[in-house]
Amino acid sequence: MQGYFSMFSGSYYKLSLTLLLTIVFTFANGQDRSPTNSWKGFEKVGFSVDGHNAYYVKPAHALPGNPWVWRASFPDWHTDMDSILLTKGFFVAYISDDDQYGSPQAMQVWDKLYDYLTTKINLAPKVALEAVSRGALYAYGWAKRNPDKVTCVYAETPVCDIKSWPGGKEKGIGDTALWSQLKAVYHFTEEQAMAYRDNPVDNLEGLASFRVPVLHVIGLEDKLAPPAENSYLFAQRYIAAGGPMSIHPVTIGPQELMGHHFPIDRPDYYADFIFNNSFPVKEPLPYSNYYEKASGLKNFYKAVTTRKMATVTFLGGSITYNPGWRQKVCRYLTERFPDAEFHFIAAGIPSLGSLPHAFRLQRDVLDSGKTDLLFVEAAVNDRANSTDSITQVRALEGIIRHAKKSNPDMDIVMMAFADPDKTGDYNKGIVPAEIANHRLLSYYYDLPFINLGKEVSDKMNHHEFNWDDDFKDLHPAAFGQELYFATIKGLLQDCFDHQPGGLPEPARSLPKPLDKANLQHGKYYNIRNAVYRNGWTITPQWHPSDGLPTREGFVNIPVLSSDTPGAELSLPFKGTAVGIAIVSGSDAGIISYAVDKGEYRNLDMYTQWSAMLHLPWYLLLGSDLKPGNHVLKIRISGQKNKASKGTTCRIVNFLINE
Incomplete structure (x- = not known):
């Protein structure tokens, strides 16, 4: 009871003795005086999670699927709804934190x-959350991290x-002692606490995308x-x-x-909301x-738990x-391993697939230091x-082998996202x-794999959501980002929670390549290595003059270009x-090229997107060549796609697999 009253202590006000006695009387009549193995006539099972006391209450006859309610803070306050739901067949759970x-x-x-109750006790995969007062900080904190696991709030x-309570920074009556305690728990300075942007009122898009019903019961004159x-x-x-969402005032x-306590006038109605x-x-x-x-992810787990520092890269x-999902993964890792120092490398570039990744891996990832995951x-x-x-196979295998050779202990997660074609x-x-x-x-390199493409297809066929209203695009809306993160988090948790015992295994040598022509030595080769005369020029800080957009990293950089028919390099x-x-824009033309003494071939550089932007585009002109010295020859053909406005070739980098 003292813990509950501490929320309302502070230098801003004093409770009258009469009011204090009223609250004590209310609480005394609301407390569970039953033995610890019983709660209002229902069986109560107590246990501990990381040193925190927890329990769940079992209904006499559970409903199919074992639905449940999770109370956040003050579990003995206004329990009529819980009694009603238990009678109907719900479980009720609580943890003291x-x-x-x-x-x-x-x-x-x-x-x-949650993992214990859903996997060991087989409670339903989605839970109804009940929050009283500060309990909303817990309920919404968890609901926003797990919107897929919540039926309603x-x-x-x-x-x-928190600026309202315990901060008291606006019109609400705060609590200076508990404001200091909150800052200590979060490791906040005053400025950081005031700038905090993940309160329950913040970042609600993910929760809303799952259309989680919310009902708030309030007092119109609540001063706290x-x-x-x-x-x-x-x-x-x-x-x-x-x-x-709906709001119900109790008058x-x-x-x-100060208006923060009032009787719940319609417990049956609110129980029905949850039911x-x-x-x-x-x-x-x-x-x-x-x-x-x-x-699994044994080496990464060792890095964050023993060395307590790790680099995580997203390619x-x-x-x-x-x-979206990437930031959520970063947040999950920092919260899961709060004592570890993380360095995150965001190496995503729109429009690029496995072939570009194989050639840019060295510069965009490995040159930044050792990656652990x-x-x-x-x-x-x-x-x-x-x-x-x-x-695809040669490029993906090249990425894996190149990465593993740079750091044999690197853990790699392969992922496949969804699109309508898949x-x-x-x-x-x-x-x-x-x-x-x-x-x-x-499979060949024994790496974790996440098949989000199949998951989206299966879940839509299972009528869990649909593309037009929920996922909306191959660039997922908030719902899709949450779904991607939930599955990735599932893999990470599974790996972290089931680490093999014993000493870590030494790094295994790579198996023989599946394809000897893989691109494990792929890298960029500077445009200044080209030999050319008239018709080709290097623009040190190229940017388009036609007003079309560009991709980050492919503008204001050196570009070797020509639009002169017959110009060779x-x-x-x-x-x-x-x-x-x-860079393929609206004026991209057609080149003729040959390797060594091979025949010249024509290649149209104009893409279906070139009219809309200057697109980074990677073209493989020779592969499976004999090791050794070669010469690539390129000529502006003078021909062009009928949709193109010109005959231009703009080279940002040459690509070689040494």
Whole structure:
């Protein structure tokens, strides 16, 4: 009881003796005086999670699927709804982690309780959250991290912004002692606490994308968690993000503790809100169906738990470049391993697939230092860019071997994202070639693999969501970003929670390559290595003059270009493959090229996107060459695609596999 009262202590006000006695009387009548193995006539099972006392209460006759309610803070306050739900067949759970204010540490404990109750006790995969006052910091902190696991949220007088309580920085009455305690728990300075942007009222897009129903019960004269600073602001933002919500003011009965306490007038109604949104239990297809742990992430786990520092790199296209799942993975890792120092490398570049990745890996990733965990994805752009299957395998294998040779202890996660073409293939019973190739290399090199393409297809066929309303695009909306993160988190948790015993294994040597012509020695080769005369020029800081957009990293850089028909260049190089990285805009032309004494071939550099932007485009002009010295020759043909406005070739880098 003292812990509850501490929320309302402070220098700003004093409770009258009469009011204090009223609260004590209310609590005394609301406390559970039953033995620890019983709660209001129901069986109560106690246990511990990371040193925190926890329990769940069992209904006499559980409903199919074992629906449940999770109380956040003050489990013995206004329990009528819980009794009603237990009578109907719900479980009720609680863990004691007060004075943590919904901090990242508390969220890790919540994750462990959820995993225990859903895997060991077989409670439903989605839970209804009940929050009272500061309990909203926990409930919404966890719900926003796990919107896929929440059926609904019921909250009474919820604290939705730490600046309101315990901060007292606006109109609400704060608590200076607890404000200091909160800052200590979060390791915040005053400035950091004031600038904090992950309160319950913040970043609600993911929760709203799952259309999680929310109901707040408030007192209109609440001075501790004023509605204007808390529930009203939450509702404004949540509804604007597309989330369903209602607010119910309670105006009857005594309004105590400065309007923060009042009787719950319709417990049956609120119990029905939880019941109707949680039952019948819906069983989503498990995330574990769509990842393979293979040899796991032993080396990365050792780095973050023993060395306590690690570099994590994300190599992919626009789905990796754009904000969403990547930031969520970074946040999860920093919260899971708070004592480790992380360096994150965002190496996603829109439009690029496996072939570009193989040649840019050295500069964009490995030159930045040793990577401990590498995420690789190329399936979407390999389809969009029409990369042939053999080139996909050679490029993906090259990435793996190149990365492993730079750091034999590097753990690599291969991923395949979703797009409508892949969904169409799966619906026809066809495994998309790009996904098959990603898995082939994962299996051969014993690497974890995540098949998000199949997951999206299966879950849509399971009627869990649909493309137009939820996923919306191959660049996923908030819903898709949450889904991707949930599956990736599932793999990470599975690997971290099931580490093999004994001493770490020494790094294994790489097996023989699947394809000897793989691109494991791929790299950029400077345009100044080319030999040319009239018609070709290097622009030191190229940028377009036609107003079309560009890609980051492919503008204001040196570019070797020509639009003069017949202009030639030659490139002496040593290696087994050669190509060019170009910028293909609205004036991209057609080149003729040859390697050594081979016949000249024409290549149209204009793409289906060239009219819209200056697109980074990687072209392999020679592969499976004999090791040794070669010469690439390029000539501006003077011909052009009928949709193009010119005959220009702009080379950003040559590509060689030494």
